[in-house]
Amino acid sequence: MIPLSWYMILAAILFSIGTYGFLVRRNIIIMFLSIELMLNAVNLNLIAMSHYLECLRGHTFTLFIITVAAAEAAIGLGLVIVLFRNKKTVYVDHIKELKG
Amino acid sequence: MFNQILFLYCAVVIIGTGLLAVRFKNPVYSVLSVLVLFFHMAGLYLLLNAEFLAAIQIIVYAGAILVLYLFVIFLVNLRQELTIERFIASRRFGTFASIGLGVCLLAVIPSFKLGAKGEYPVERIEQLTHTKAMGFELYSTYILPFEVAGLILLIAVIGGLVLARKNSEDVDNSGTDACEVKK
Numbered sequence: 001m002i003p004l005s006w007y008m009i010l011a012a013i014l015f016s017i018g019t020y021g022f023l024v025r026r027n028i029i030i031m032f033l034s035i036e037l038m039l040n041a042v043n044l045n046l047i048a049m050s051h052y053l054e055c056l057r058g059h060t061f062t063l064f065i066i067t068v069a070a071a072e073a074a075i076g077l078g079l080v081i082v083l084f085r086n087k088k089t090v091y092v093d094h095i096k097e098l099k100g
Numbered sequence: 101m102f103n104q105i106l107f108l109y110c111a112v113v114i115i116g117t118g119l120l121a122v123r124f125k126n127p128v129y130s131v132l133s134v135l136v137l138f139f140h141m142a143g144l145y146l147l148l149n150a151e152f153l154a155a156i157q158i159i160v161y162a163g164a165i166l167v168l169y170l171f172v173i174f175l176v177n178l179r180q181e182l183t184i185e186r187f188i189a190s191r192r193f194g195t196f197a198s199i200g201l202g203v204c205l206l207a208v209i210p211s212f213k214l215g216a217k218g219e220y221p222v223e224r225i226e227q228l229t230h231t232k233a234m235g236f237e238l239y240s241t242y243i244l245p246f247e248v249a250g251l252i253l254l255i256a257v258i259g260g261l262v263l264a265r266k267n268s269e270d271v272d273n274s275g276t277d278a279c280e281v282k283k
């Protein structure tokens with residue numbers, strides 16, 4: 001039997017990796033990918049807890065999170081395409097028109 | 101014992117490929133290592149008796165979302181990460197903040213206590229099969245969120261179409277004020 005804390009430790013580490021990628025990388029596609037990593041960490045936590053709590057709430061919630069992640073990827077990558085068409089860049093350091 | 105070895109294998113691969121994904125300079129390599137990560141995540145879901153979600157993980161995440169990422173990367177056609185002047189010097193801050201967040205999350209885990217047990221023990225889910233049990237929950241208790249999820253997907257479809265559509269008037273002068281990519 002695997003203790004619940006193992007899953008929670010793994011999810012915490014994966015969430016930190018996602019945060020690191022989001023804060024450090026400048027490529028907007030990789031930043032979206034880091035958000036997916038964070039969502040996966042949350043999913044793992046939800047499923048592990050609902051397994052040990054013997055209920056199905058976490059499972060249904062995970063299904064909704066996957067739905068929202070798919071929608072977010074579609075719209076976010078559409079925005080990246082529009083950005084690239086207009087500015088010819090995907091690096092967030094190039095997008096600084098509002099800098100005073 | 102076998103379960104623990106499987107868990108440790110999946111955990112090591114997940115952490116390794118996660119670190120590789122945020123460290124690779126080439127975005128295609130990043131997406132491919134995230135693909136490996138998602139497969140091992142599905143393995144962990146199987147360990148937790150969530151076989152329907154493991155299938156969904158592979159079909160939706162690995163099959164649909166990551167292919168979308170790959171298509172966008174190929175469309176944008178980036179070879180390497182460029183070294184450019186940073187708008188905010190955030191590398192050190194980002195490393196510090198993420199390590200601090202990880203330490204905080206790990207520090208609060210021992211104080212977690214499980215609450216009251218629900219009404220779906222493993223034997224009942226195995227008897228019903230996981231898909232059927234989730235269907236019962238989804239179509240009775242969570243019917244409204246389920247409908248809202250459908251609406252969200254509809255909005256994503258419409259938003260994707262509107263965003264990706266090329267405006268015929270803007271085609272001529274779309275490239276004139278593009279900022280230069282420094283090599």
